[in-house]
Each structure stands twice: as C-alpha cells, then as structure tokens.
Amino acid sequence: MSRTDLLKEPRARAIRIVLAANLVLAVLPPAVAYSVGNPALLVGLFSGGLCALAFALYAGGGAMARVGVGSALIGQVALVTAALAGHPWQTDSHMLFFAALAMLIIMIDSRAILVATVLIVLHHLSLSILMPAMIYPGGDLVGNVARTLIHGAIVAVETAVLIYSVQVRITQTRAMAEDGAKLAAALAQLEKDTAEISRSQAEQTTVVDALRLGLTRLSAGDLGYQIGARFPDQYEDLREAFNSALQALHKAMNDVLMRADSIRSETGGISAAALSLSQRTEEQASSLAEMTNTVTRISEGMKLSSKDAGDAREATLLARDRADTGSSVVDRAVVAMGEIESSSKEIQMITDMIEDIAFQTNLLALNAGVEAARAGAAGQGFSVVASEVRALAQRSSEAARNINALIERSGAQVASGVKLVRETGEVLSEIRDSIRSVAEKAGHISQAVSEQSGGIDKITATMTDLDRVTQENAAMFEETTASSVGLTSNTDRLTETIARFVQPSAGATGSDRAA
Structure with a gap:
C-alpha cells in the first residue's frame, strides 16, 4: 500500500470534520453581530456564502478541496472578529485564528496550513491599515500594526510547528507504507514457503507411508513386494533403490534355498553311506576279532610244534644209541610230521582268509x-x-603272502621229513648211517618252525592293531553318522527359515498390492 493510500482515509475524515466546523461557524458570526448590535444580515450573507463555497470546493475533492475548506474556516473566524467590531472581546476573538489554524493539522496537508496562514497575515495587515475597526477595537494605527506583527509572529511559529508536525506525520506514513510493503512481501514469501513446506511434508508423508508398507511386507517375509507408485522426483532414486534391494535379496534368498536343498540331498547321501560303512566296519571288526583269536591259537600251536621239533632233534641225536628201538620213535615222528602237515594246511586256510x-x-x-x-x-x-x-x-596282504611263502617252504620240508621218516621205517638199517643227516634236518625243521612261530606272532600283533583301528573306525563312522544326521536336521531348519522370505507376493507391485 502507497503513502497516498494510507493518508486517503484520515484526510477524508479530517476534511469532513473541518467542513462540519464551517457549518457550525456559519451560524456564529451573524449571531455574534446581532448580540453586540452590529448588522447581522450582512455578516450572515458573507458567512452563508463562505459555507456554500466550502461545500462546493469539498465536492471537487483532492488537495484543492482541503485548501478551500481550510481557507473557508479561516474566513468564518475573520467574520466572527468583524461581527465583534467595537466590542471589547474583539481582540480576544483573534484566539479563534490560532484554534482554527491548529485544527487544520488534522487534514495532514501543509498547503492548506500554509494558505490559511497567508490569509491570516493578509487579513490582519490589510484590515489593520484599511479597515482597522474590522479587526481591532482601537483606532491607533501604530498600535494595530504592532499587534498585527505580534500576531503574525505567533502565527508564523504556530504554522512552522504545524507544518513540521504534518511532515513528520507524512514521513511516518511513508515509513509505514514501506514497512507495510515489506511486510506484505514477507507475508507473501511466508505463504509461499508455507505452501512449499506443506507440499514437501505431504510428499515426505507419502514416501514414508510407502516405505513403511514395504518394510512391513518385508518383515512378514514377502521379498517379492515392489513399490509401484512413483515418488516425487527428489525421492524417486530412493524408491528405485528400495525395489532393487528387495529384488537382489529375493534372488539371493532363492539361491540360498536352492543350495540348502542341494546340501540337504548330499548330506542325506553322506549319512546313508556313512551308516552303511559303519555297519560294514562293525562286521569287519567282528571278523577281525575272530581272525585274531584263530591266529592266536595257531601261534600257540606253532610254539608247541617248535618244541616238538626240538624234541625230535634231541630224539634223533639219541637215535644212534637207540637204533634198536628206533622203530617206535620213527612211528611217533611220522605221526608228528602228519600233525605238522595238517597244521600247515590249516595255516594255508588262515592265510587265504587273511x-x-x-x-x-x-x-x-x-x-x-x-x-x-x-x-x-x-x-x-x-x-x-x-x-x-x-x-x-x-600290509595284511603282504603279511599273508609272506606266511604263504613260509608255509610253502615248511610244507616242502615237512613233506621231505615225512618221506625220510617213511624211508627210515622201510630201511631202518640205513638209519644208523644217515642219523646225523636226519638230526641236522630236524634242527632245520625246528628252526623253520621257530621262524614260523615268530611270523605268526607278528601276524597276531598286526591283526590286533588292525582290530583296534577297525574298532576306532567303527566308532568314528558312528560319530560321522550322528553328525550327518544333525547336519541334515540343521539344513532342514535353515530351509524352513529361508522359505519364509521367498513367498510370492499376493498382488502385482507397489500400491496395487497395497490396495
């Protein structure tokens, strides 16, 4: 709003007040003239004319109306002074000039005050010279002029103060107009900012609601959910990032689920294989235990055979002295050789089993x-x-082959010994000549049996170690089977957990499904 707009209303009210004062004062001059015995009709005509002029100028509007109405008010005061011609109060009536001049300040127009001041000065100067009776009760020209000068000085001071006051009011009004314009601009900017903030808050609310719905669906395990409604431009990257993250997570969960299924299948196969291997290992451990017992018994038999071979050697040495009774000894030797041959055959069977x-x-x-x-x-x-x-x-296979070699050599030697004993029985007469050779061969047999006994002891120790390792393997396979079963169970639980996050979404995408 401009300064003129701010002053328009107060000036309109003020001119109406001054116009009302003109109307009131239009009655005062003829009444005063009539009361003091002066011609009231003439004064009334002048007073009515000024009042009519004031209304005419008021109808024109603008600054001329304010100047005209203000001047008419000064004219009404001058008529009051003239109506008191010759009366002692005529001089006191000059106070009305100061009151009327001060009243003009309400119109906030320096021109009206200045014109009214000029009219007052001209009125006093002209009448104090030309018609002093119209303004002062005395006829002293010098005194009247002196009074006029004093009144003029007072009016000048009052005019200066009034004009200064009007200018201050105008300056304040201008400042108010500028402040109002700034305030209006600030209010407009504030309204614009408020609208922008409201729009931004509405957009943020829309984004937050969409993200809240997406996170709710995610917490429920729906990885196929997508935000379909487009966000405002500054938030569109956020929507695309959210949708891309859910797609990547959905794909990763599907891959994990597939791999978990594969692990579960492979773990089931491992568990079945471990269980079968554990059962076979237990059966093998049982067989090894029986084999170990058999080899132990064979070892004890070989020790007895070694002792018998030693006894046979000693008997052979004594055969020189007991040649006559050698037939019975030969018979026993034949029997012992048969037993050795049978033991060798049993050892052959054991090695085959090994x-x-x-x-x-x-x-x-x-x-x-x-x-x-x-x-x-x-x-x-x-x-x-x-x-x-x-x-x-x-190592077991190598030991069995070594035993077979020993048994083959032992069998050959046993067969040779049997042949010799039988020939000894048939040709007892030749025993005395070949008794030394028989004694040596019996010593060889004793040594071979001792070596076989030592080999059997090694086989026994090896079988014992193998039985212990087999038992440990069986226990390990049982633990492996239990671990495989536990792994399968954990894989099943993992699959169930992951399956919660890969359920297909109920709708299409975004706000379509939300609706």
Missing part, C-alpha cells in the same frame, strides 16, 4: 574314498580314514 579280508578291507577303503570325494570339504576326514584302512589292508 587275503580275503585284506581284499575286502581295501575295497571298503576305496568306497570310502569315493564317498569322501563326493562329499567335498565335509568328507576330508573320511578320505584320511580310507587311506589308513587301505594301508592296513596292503
């Missing part, structure tokens, strides 16, 4: 190695165990 066990053990170790290779990193323990079992099987 070779079969070694072959089966090696086959089991190969199977365990294949299963361990299929299991990958989880089957490294099986691979180590399979290698150890395969090494034990090879």
Whole structure:
C-alpha cells in the first residue's frame, strides 16, 4: 500500500470534520453581530456564502478541496472578529485564528496550513491599515500594526510547528507504507514457503507411508513386494533403490534355498553311506576279532610244534644209541610230521582268509574314498580314514603272502621229513648211517618252525592293531553318522527359515498390492 493510500482515509475524515466546523461557524458570526448590535444580515450573507463555497470546493475533492475548506474556516473566524467590531472581546476573538489554524493539522496537508496562514497575515495587515475597526477595537494605527506583527509572529511559529508536525506525520506514513510493503512481501514469501513446506511434508508423508508398507511386507517375509507408485522426483532414486534391494535379496534368498536343498540331498547321501560303512566296519571288526583269536591259537600251536621239533632233534641225536628201538620213535615222528602237515594246511586256510579280508578291507577303503570325494570339504576326514584302512589292508596282504611263502617252504620240508621218516621205517638199517643227516634236518625243521612261530606272532600283533583301528573306525563312522544326521536336521531348519522370505507376493507391485 502507497503513502497516498494510507493518508486517503484520515484526510477524508479530517476534511469532513473541518467542513462540519464551517457549518457550525456559519451560524456564529451573524449571531455574534446581532448580540453586540452590529448588522447581522450582512455578516450572515458573507458567512452563508463562505459555507456554500466550502461545500462546493469539498465536492471537487483532492488537495484543492482541503485548501478551500481550510481557507473557508479561516474566513468564518475573520467574520466572527468583524461581527465583534467595537466590542471589547474583539481582540480576544483573534484566539479563534490560532484554534482554527491548529485544527487544520488534522487534514495532514501543509498547503492548506500554509494558505490559511497567508490569509491570516493578509487579513490582519490589510484590515489593520484599511479597515482597522474590522479587526481591532482601537483606532491607533501604530498600535494595530504592532499587534498585527505580534500576531503574525505567533502565527508564523504556530504554522512552522504545524507544518513540521504534518511532515513528520507524512514521513511516518511513508515509513509505514514501506514497512507495510515489506511486510506484505514477507507475508507473501511466508505463504509461499508455507505452501512449499506443506507440499514437501505431504510428499515426505507419502514416501514414508510407502516405505513403511514395504518394510512391513518385508518383515512378514514377502521379498517379492515392489513399490509401484512413483515418488516425487527428489525421492524417486530412493524408491528405485528400495525395489532393487528387495529384488537382489529375493534372488539371493532363492539361491540360498536352492543350495540348502542341494546340501540337504548330499548330506542325506553322506549319512546313508556313512551308516552303511559303519555297519560294514562293525562286521569287519567282528571278523577281525575272530581272525585274531584263530591266529592266536595257531601261534600257540606253532610254539608247541617248535618244541616238538626240538624234541625230535634231541630224539634223533639219541637215535644212534637207540637204533634198536628206533622203530617206535620213527612211528611217533611220522605221526608228528602228519600233525605238522595238517597244521600247515590249516595255516594255508588262515592265510587265504587273511587275503580275503585284506581284499575286502581295501575295497571298503576305496568306497570310502569315493564317498569322501563326493562329499567335498565335509568328507576330508573320511578320505584320511580310507587311506589308513587301505594301508592296513596292503600290509595284511603282504603279511599273508609272506606266511604263504613260509608255509610253502615248511610244507616242502615237512613233506621231505615225512618221506625220510617213511624211508627210515622201510630201511631202518640205513638209519644208523644217515642219523646225523636226519638230526641236522630236524634242527632245520625246528628252526623253520621257530621262524614260523615268530611270523605268526607278528601276524597276531598286526591283526590286533588292525582290530583296534577297525574298532576306532567303527566308532568314528558312528560319530560321522550322528553328525550327518544333525547336519541334515540343521539344513532342514535353515530351509524352513529361508522359505519364509521367498513367498510370492499376493498382488502385482507397489500400491496395487497395497490396495
């Protein structure tokens, strides 16, 4: 709002007040003239004319109306002074000039005050010279002029103060207008900022609601959810990032679920293989225990055979002195040789059984190695165990072959001894000549049996170690089976947990599903 707009209303009110004062004062001059005995009709005509002029100028509006109405008010005061001509109060009536001049300040127009001041000065100067009776009761020209000068000085001071006051009011009004314009601009900017903040808050609310719904669906396990409604431009990247993150998470969960299913299948196979291998290992451990007992008994028999061979050697040495009674000794030797031959055949059967066990053990170790290779990193323990079992099987096979060689040599020697004894029985007469050779061969037989007994002891120790390792393997396979079962159970629980987050969404995407 401009300064003129701010002053328009107060000036309109003020001019109406001054116009009302003109109307009131239009009655005062003729009444005063009539009261003091002066011609009231003439004064009334002048007074009515000024009042009519004031209304005419008021109708024109603008600054001229304010100047005209203000001047008419000064004219009404001058008529009051003239109506008191010759009366003692005529001089006192001059106070009305000061009151009327001060009243003009309400119109906030320096021109009206200045014109009114000029009219007052001209009125006093002209009438004090030309018609002093119209303004002062005395006829002293010098005194009247002196009074006029004093009144003029007072009016000048009052005018200056009034004009200054009007200018201050105008300056304040201008400042108010500028402040109002600034305030209006600030209010407009505030309204604009408020609207922008409201719009931004509405957009943020929309974004937060959409994200809240997306996170709620995510917490419920729906990884297929997508925010379909487009966000405002400054938040669109956030929507795309959220949708991309859910898609990546959905894909990752599906991959984990597939791999968990694969692990569960492979773990089931490992568990079945470990259980089968554990059962076969237990059966092998039982067979090895029986074999160990059999070899122990054979070892004891070989020790007895070694002792018998020693006794046969001593008997052969005594045969020189007991040649006559050698027939009975030869018979016993034949029987002993038959027993040795039978023991050798039993040893042959045992070694065959050892070779079969070694072959089966090696086959089991190969199977365990294949299963361990299929299991990958989880089957490294099986691979180590399979290698150890395969090494034990090879050592058992080598020991069996060594025993067979010993038995073959022992069988040949036993057969030779039997032949010699039989020939000794048939040609007892030749025993005396060949008794030394028989004694030496009996010593060889004793030594061979002793060596066989030592080999059997080694076989027994080896079988004992193999039985212990087999028992440990069986226990390890049982632990592996239990671990595989636990791994399968954990894999099932993992699959169930992951399955919660890969359920397909009920709707399409975004706000469509939310609706």
